[in-house]
Structures are given as structure tokens and as C-alpha cells.
Amino acid sequence: MFRRAGVIVLASGVLLAAGCAPKPTPTVNDSMTKVMQPQTQVIWDITSRAFNAKGDGLDGSKISPADWIRLAQSSRRVRDRARILADAPHVTVAKASDTVMGAFASHAGTKQTWDAASAAQVQGLIDADPAGFAKHARALADAMDTLHTATRTRDAATVYAVSSGLDETCDGCHQPFWGTDDPPPFPK
Numbered sequence: 001m002f003r004r005a006g007v008i009v010l011a012s013g014v015l016l017a018a019g020c021a022p023k024p025t026p027t028v029n030d031s032m033t034k035v036m037q038p039q040t041q042v043i044w045d046i047t048s049r050a051f052n053a054k055g056d057g058l059d060g061s062k063i064s065p066a067d068w069i070r071l072a073q074s075s076r077r078v079r080d081r082a083r084i085l086a087d088a089p090h091v092t093v094a095k096a097s098d099t100v101m102g103a104f105a106s107h108a109g110t111k112q113t114w115d116a117a118s119a120a121q122v123q124g125l126i127d128a129d130p131a132g133f134a135k136h137a138r139a140l141a142d143a144m145d146t147l148h149t150a151t152r153t154r155d156a157a158t159v160y161a162v163s164s165g166l167d168e169t170c171d172g173c174h175q176p177f178w179g180t181d182d183p184p185p186f187p188k
């Protein structure tokens, strides 16, 4: 009897300790490579297979029941991760061991608009405007929430509206915080 009680006390102590440890916020790089990119690819693959004959919308009958489930899962995963990034008190770009795409082409010092960015430079851009970064993360979360809701009623028109604008939602954050499409300034 005593022994059993002891085990229970010990077990709940372990649970408590595990519950108290703050969960580290996933990095931007982890989010992009493990969630945003692969899950968005699922959404794009399904929607591009479902174009209507005119090519100006989706034909809901071309989205299989299994694909509706995949759409729901992927939109939920992207939404939840985007919310974590939006709500995080501090966002870390990458772990030291991570490779940030294009970083090898970056220059030292302040990033010029047309330069590739290193992880440190991206970190500097986010730290200089955390609210702006959160706003873009929130925009992605909201778009994915709309898509997720649309999967419940199999609303292909809304799925089309969200998926066709998704690229811009991603780029809306990439442009200010990662890279740019701006051409170099005209040499004087």
C-alpha cells in the first residue's frame, strides 16, 4: 500500500517537472523546413490537380475524400505553427547547426537589399521589428484557419481563394525578413 502510494507520488512529481519545463519555441528554420514548406506543398499539389476546365477556379469533385482530409491536416499544421511564431515572446531564426538557405552567398556586415541574408542578419531584421514579423505570421495563420474551416464544408471556392493567394502570404514575410526582389540600385 505504502509502496504504491510512493510510486504514485513519484510519478506525479515527474509529470509535474515535465509540465513545468518551458517548451522551447521552434526556430523559424525548423518551422519553414519541417512544416511550412512540406505542408504547403501538400495543399498546392491537391489544388493544382483540382483545377476546373477553365483554369479559373477549383472543381470540388476533383478533390477526393482523402484529399479533403489531407487539406484539413496540412492547413491545421501550418496554422498552429504560424500561431506559435506569432505568439512567441522571442523568435530565433535557426540553431547554430542549421543551414539557412542562401546564407553561404551572404556578405558580412549590414545586409543590403539585394544581398542574400545570413541567419544573423535575418535575426537582426526580426529583432528590429518583432511586431511586423508577428503580423505576417498571424496573416499566414489566419489564411490557414480559413482554409481549415473551408475543408469542413468542402468549400472549394474558399480553398481556391486561399491557396491561390498563399504564395503572396509567404513572400509577404520573406521579402522584408529574409530576402528581396528589389533590383540593385543603379550605380552612380
Ligand code: HEC
Residues within 6 Å of the ligand: 028, 029, 030, 032, 033, 036, 037, 040, 078, 085, 093, 094, 099, 100, 101, 102, 122, 133, 134, 136, 137, 138, 140, 166, 169, 170, 171, 173, 174, 177, 178
Ligand atoms: C512570418 C514570416 C514568414 C512566413 C509567413 C513564411 N516564412 Fe518562410 N521564411 C521566413 C524567414 C525569416 C526565412 C529565412 C530563414 C530561414 O531560412 O529559416 C524563411 C525561409 C523559408 C524557406 C527556406 C528554409 C531554409 O532551408 O533555410 C522556405 C522553404 C520557406 N521559408 C517556406 C515558406 C512557405 C512555403 C511559406 C508560406 C506557406 C512561408 N515560408 C511563410 C519567414 C517566413
